[in-house]
Amino acid sequence: MNAQGxxxxxxxxxxTDVIIPARHLNTADHKELASHCMEDIDAGFKDKVKEGDIMVAGFNFGCGSSREHAPIAIKESGISCVIAKTFARIFYRNAINIGLAILECEEASSDISDGDQVSVNFDTGVITNETKxxxxxxxxFPDFIKDIITKGGLLNSIQK
Incomplete structure (x- = not known):
């Protein structure tokens, strides 16, 4: 299991209100949620993100409300993995539950720049900045979390 982008x-x-603004929570359509992902801090995000890309952030990513809409919007936008220094605990669990890969790595978060080509090996935890x-x-990830992510979320992993 790997990611590259x-x-x-x-x-x-x-x-979470920045990841998906509350004014867009009146839909359950995942594509619609993704079309508004990050728009309040990065208006061009939906146009520049490509399938497999990687989101990188600092401390306390995903703080705020406990809504699952935030990781759903990120995953549906095409992001294959979020790397941050730390995650808000409820966001961390929601991300795993919906099958969005997330990794905490302070050094990678500090060193990776916007636009760098990055790859992630989920089996070893190695993050490679191809640009630098x-x-x-x-x-x-432990095997049970890899299984959840590979199968697209907790419910899918239970059903399969």
């Missing part, structure tokens, strides 16, 4: 970099304390030819070590 360009980095979209954000700062500390990116809350540097590697970073995150804690790899």
């Amino acid at each position: 360009f980095a979209h970099k954000y700062g500390d304390n990116v809350d 030819n540097k590697t970073y070590q995150a804690q790899p």
Whole structure:
């Protein structure tokens, strides 16, 4: 299980209301949610993100409300993995529950720049910044979390 794409970099304390503004929560359509992902801090995000890209952020990513809409919008936008210094705990669990790969790695988060080509090996936890030819070590997922992410979320992993 691996991810590879360009980095979209954000700062500390990116809350769920920034990830998907509350004014767009009147839909359950995942594509519609994705079309508004990050729009209040990065108006061009939906036009520049490509399938497989990687989001990079600072401390406390996903703070705020406990809504699952935030990780759903990120995943549906095409982001294959979020790397941050730390995650808000409820966002961390919601991301795993819907099958969005997330890794905490302070060194990678600090060093990766917007637009860098990044790859992630989920089996080893190695994050590679292809642009800067540097590697970073995150804690790899335990097998049960890899299974949840591979199957597209908790409900899918239970059903299969």
